[in-house]
Structures are given as C-alpha cells and as structure tokens.
Amino acid sequence: MPEATLWRTSPNLALNQLVAERRAAGDDVVHLAFGESRLPAFGPLTERLARGADRNAYGPVAGGEPVRRAAAGYFSRRNMPTGPDQIVVGPGSKPLLMALQHVLPGDVLIPRPAWNSYVPQARLAGKTAFEVPIPSECGGIPDPAALRDVVRQARAAGGDPRIVVLTLPDNPTGTLAPPALVREICAAAEELDLVIISDEIYRDIVHDPATPFLSPAEVAPERTIVTNGLSKTLALGGWRIGVCRFPDNAWGLSVRDGVTSVASEVWSTLAGPMQEVAAYAFAEPEEIRQRLSASARLHGAVARAVYEIMVDAGATCRPPTGGFYVYPDFEPLRTHLAWRGVTDSAGLQRHLLDTYGVLVLGGHHLGDDAGALRFKAATSMLYGETAEEQERSLAAADPLALPHVE
Ligand code: PMP
Numbered sequence: 001m002p003e004a005t006l007w008r009t010s011p012n013l014a015l016n017q018l019v020a021e022r023r024a025a026g027d028d029v030v031h032l033a034f035g036e037s038r039l040p041a042f043g044p045l046t047e048r049l050a051r052g053a054d055r056n057a058y059g060p061v062a063g064g065e066p067v068r069r070a071a072a073g074y075f076s077r078r079n080m081p082t083g084p085d086q087i088v089v090g091p092g093s094k095p096l097l098m099a100l101q102h103v104l105p106g107d108v109l110i111p112r113p114a115w116n117s118y119v120p121q122a123r124l125a126g127k128t129a130f131e132v133p134i135p136s137e138c139g140g141i142p143d144p145a146a147l148r149d150v151v152r153q154a155r156a157a158g159g160d161p162r163i164v165v166l167t168l169p170d171n172p173t174g175t176l177a178p179p180a181l182v183r184e185i186c187a188a189a190e191e192l193d194l195v196i197i198s199d200e201i202y203r204d205i206v207h208d209p210a211t212p213f214l215s216p217a218e219v220a221p222e223r224t225i226v227t228n229g230l231s232k233t234l235a236l237g238g239w240r241i242g243v244c245r246f247p248d249n250a251w252g253l254s255v256r257d258g259v260t261s262v263a264s265e266v267w268s269t270l271a272g273p274m275q276e277v278a279a280y281a282f283a284e285p286e287e288i289r290q291r292l293s294a295s296a297r298l299h300g301a302v303a304r305a306v307y308e309i310m311v312d313a314g315a316t317c318r319p320p321t322g323g324f325y326v327y328p329d330f331e332p333l334r335t336h337l338a339w340r341g342v343t344d345s346a347g348l349q350r351h352l353l354d355t356y357g358v359l360v361l362g363g364h365h366l367g368d369d370a371g372a373l374r375f376k377a378a379t380s381m382l383y384g385e386t387a388e389e390q391e392r393s394l395a396a397a398d399p400l401a402l403p404h405v406e
Contacts, residue, residue: 011116011365019359029353030379033361035171037299037324037378039235039394040387042291048277049239055272061264062256063089067275070282071243075226077284078203080217086246088259089270089278093201093229093242096259099266100225100244101125103258104195106162109150111142112367113327115171115199119367130154130161131367136318140170141177144188151192163195166216169202169322172366172374174303176206176322179214186219196224202323204233204292207300211321222247225255230281232324233292241270241278294394299324303377310375324378327363330371337371345369 009017015033022029041049062068068084075082090096098121101108108122112131122129132142132150147164154161166185169176177185189196198216206213217224229242244259246252263269270278281288303320307328310317315328330337330348337343342351348371349362363372383393 010120012361015359015361028357030356030358032376032379033359033374035232035325035376036237037232037235037295038380039295039298039378039383039390041236041239042234042288044287045234045236045277045281048280049273052273052276055276057272059269059272059275061269062260063087063270063278064275067270067279067282070279071245074228074243074282074284075217075245078213078215080215080221080226080245081248082245083248086248086252086256088244088246088256088263089275090242090244090263091240091267091270091274092231092237093199093227093244095267096227096242096244097121097197097199098125099259099262100197100227100255101127102262103255104163106160107154109142109147109161109164109194110367111140111165111167113172113363113372114165114367115167116361116365118165128154128159128161130159132164134170134173136173138181139173139175139177139318139321140167141181141185142166144181144184147185147188148192151194161194163197164189165197165199167199167202168213168215169206171202171323172325172361172363172372173318173327174320174323174325174377175318176211176213179212182214182216183219186216186224189216189220189223194223196220198224198226200226200228201232203228205296205299205324206322207296207303207320209293209296217245217247222249222252225252230278233295234281234288235295236277239274239277241274241281243278243282291394298383298394299378302379302383306375306377320377324376326375326377327372328375329363330373334371345371345373348373 012034019029019031067089068087071087072082072084101121102125107128109132110118110129111134119129130150133146134142151161196216217226226245231237246256306326310328314333315330317328320326342348345362345364352358361374384390
C-alpha cells in the first residue's frame with residue numbers, strides 16, 4: 001500500500017483552489033501558476049465536438065481507427081513514420097504518462113527542474129525517482145555526463161533506473177534543447193540501456209519556426225515512447241485529449257498492450273466526441289495549421305515580454321524559445337529579498353502573492369528551491385480578456401498593449 005504521504009493534490013491544481021478561495025473572498029489575484037493557455041477553443045473544433053455528441057457508446061480502448069490513423073499522420077509528418085497500430089489515445093497525456101509508469105519495469109530518472117507530476121507519478125507506481133540535474137543551457141535535457149553518474153551511482157547502490165523522462169520543449173524553463181544534445185542523450189540512453197519517454201506536449205509551441213526540433217524518437221526510435229496531446233497547443237486542457245506513440249517493434253507493441261490494459265481498467269476509452277475532435281485536429285487541415293502557428297507566435301511574443309520584464313527586474317533568465325513558461329532565478333536579488341525575510345522559492349512565491357496579488361509556481365514544486373519561479377506566459381492580461389480580443393491577438397500574432405514587444 002502506498003504511504004499516505006503520497007496522497008496529496010498535485011500542487012498546481014491545489015493552487016487553483018487557493019485562487020478560487022481568495023477570489024471568492026474578494027481578493028484580486030493574477031493567476032500565473034497554472035499551465036494552460038487561456039485562448040478560446042477554436043471554432044471548427046467546437047463544431048466537431050457538437051457533431052460528436054451522438055457518439056454516446058463506449059469506443060475502442062486504444063481509440064478508434066480514424067483517430068489513431070490521424071494521429072499516426074501527425075507523427076509521420078514530423079519525421080517519425082508511424083502506423084495506427086503504434087498509437088493509443090486517452091483522456092490527456094497525464095494518464096498516459098501514469099500508465100507508462102505502471103507498465104514499464106525499473107526505476108525512473110527525472111530531470112531537475114521538471115514538471116511537478118513526474119516524481120509523484122513514479123512514486124505512486126512504486127518506483128524510485130532519481131533526479132538528474134539539467135544545466136540551465138540544456139532546455140529539458142539532463143546533462144549526459146550527470147545522467148551517466150546518477151545511473152552508475154544508483155546501480156551501485158542497488159537501484160534499478162531503466163527509464164529517463166525528457167520534456168521537449170521544456171516545462172518549466174520554456175526552452176528547447178539543441179539537436180546535438182538530443183543526440184548525445186540518446187547515445188547515453190543507448191549505452192546505459194534506458195527507455196526514453198519523450199514528453200512533447202509543447203511540441204507545436206516553438207516560437208520561431210526556424211528553431212530546429214529533434215525528437216529522441218527520430219534518433220533512437222527503437223527505445224523512445226512519445227506522449228503529446230491537444231491541451232497546450234490548441235488550448236484544450238479541459239477537453240482532455242492525449243496521445244502516446246510506441247516504437248514499431250515487438251517491445252514497443254508490448255508496452256502499447258500494457259498501456260491499453262491499464263486504459264481498459266481505468267478510463268475505458270477516450271470520450272466519443274473527443275475522438276471526433278482529435279481525429280480532425282491531428283489530421284491538420286490548413287485552418288488547424290494556421291491556428292497552431294499563430295498560437296506559437298503569440299505565445300512566443302508573450303513569453304518574450306515576460307522575459308524582458310524579469311530581466312529588467314534584475315533576475316537571471318534564459319530567453320524562452322518554446323512552450324509558454326519563463327523561469328527566472330532571483331538569486332541576484334538575494335540580499336534585497338533577504339531584507340524582506342524571503343530566502344527561498346517558497347518564500348518568494350508567498351511574497352509575490354501577499355504583496356502584489358500575483359501567484360506563480362515556486363521552483364520548490366519543480367525540484368529547485370533556491371530562488372527560481374515559473375511564470376506562465378500565456379496570460380489573458382497580455383493577449384486580451386475577451387474571446388474577441390484574443391482572436392484579434394491571434395490573428396495579429398501579437399500581444400495587446402505591449403508596444404515594446406517586437
Ligand atoms: N507534461 C507536461 C510537461 C505538462 O506541463 C503537462 C500539463 N501541465 C502535461 C504533461 C499534461 O497535460 P495533459 O494531461 O493535459 O495532456
């Protein structure tokens with residue numbers, strides 16, 4: 001039986017509750033702690049949702065043929081040749097990642113800082129999570145030398161790390177790893193015989209289309225499992241649509257069967273109307289492609305604006321290149337903050353909320369407690385409050401009221 005200490009609400013979902021309570025009490029809170037874009041659902045997708053309403057019967061566990069075929073096309077167009085048999089769709093990538101933790105044997109190597117659910121998911125699946133540092137210039141990819149060291153030490157101490165999780169583009173740093181580094185980490189995974197889980201939920205939010213994106217599944221296809229979904233790129237977090245792509249070999253297909261078995265006992269199927277939406281979105285007709293690139297450019301412009309504000313404030317910060325987060329480190333302001341009694345990320349998170357009414361996610365939730373904070377750079381304050389304003393920002397791929405943003 002898992003320890004009771006594991007049974008806690010994921011911190012960013014708990015923070016949503018805190019904001020709701022503060023707002024109900026009359027406080028004006030700017031909520032930048034939760035990882036979702038506030039863009040409206042795209043009209044053609046809403047139409048698909050309505051059209052799918054009569055799909056009220058349970059569907060196939062891994063997803064119906066049309067949605068799996070469309071998702072296979074999505075990956076194939078991104079240099080990962082894929083057949084429908086390599087695909088499982090589910091209610092978000094989070095449950096698919098959790099299913100992988102249940103199915104794959106061995107312990108897990110988690111980059112640090114990292115999305116806050118990887119470690120609790122590994123622990124809930126009874127695994128040990130070994131943290132591996134990500135140097136600040138590495139965008140979602142641990143340092144290969146550090147990976148080798150952690151694996152060596154863990155194995156020497158009787159641990160059994162067999163899986164490494166990568167996030168491309170990265171949450172929380174908002175950056176994309178250079179292809180050369182992706183190749184190096186794949187070589188290290190090969191040498192150490194590790195399975196790679198490549199979490200590519202921000203894959204279509206690369207701010208400058210000229211930035212190269214290399215998936216580990218292109219370099220090490222036989223050992224890489226990719227997860228993705230529509231929550232971030234098409235702002236559909238509440239609709240819960242995720243996808244998992246398995247290697248096209250006997251091992252990959254056996255992991256697919258394992259995930260399908262978990263799915264059959266936990267969520268049964270992706271909801272019928274969502275299969276309709278996902279089949280359309282993954283097929284990427286022209287209007288979806290345009291929406292994806294406008295949204296990537298807009299999130300890039302907003303992230304750049306937030307980045308500039310952070311640098312002006314005196315924090316150190318890497319310029320964002322992908323996703324919609326900015327991850328400044330307030331270490332340079334340490335003395336100044338210590339005067340106010342703030343000595344770590346948790347204190348800084350509290351200080352910003354109590355003093356300015358701004359809630360962000362402290363680095364302590366992400367494996368980094370020295371003084372970093374994650375700001376979501378996908379805020380309606382910057383790209384408009386109403387659906388109309390947001391559509392206008394999207395059309396111009398330009399945040400509202402920020403004349404200094406190029
Ligand atoms: N991976 C990362 C890195 C994320 O940031 C998130 C959402 N915060 C997810 C996975 C899960 O997304 P979903 O379940 O909505 O697909």
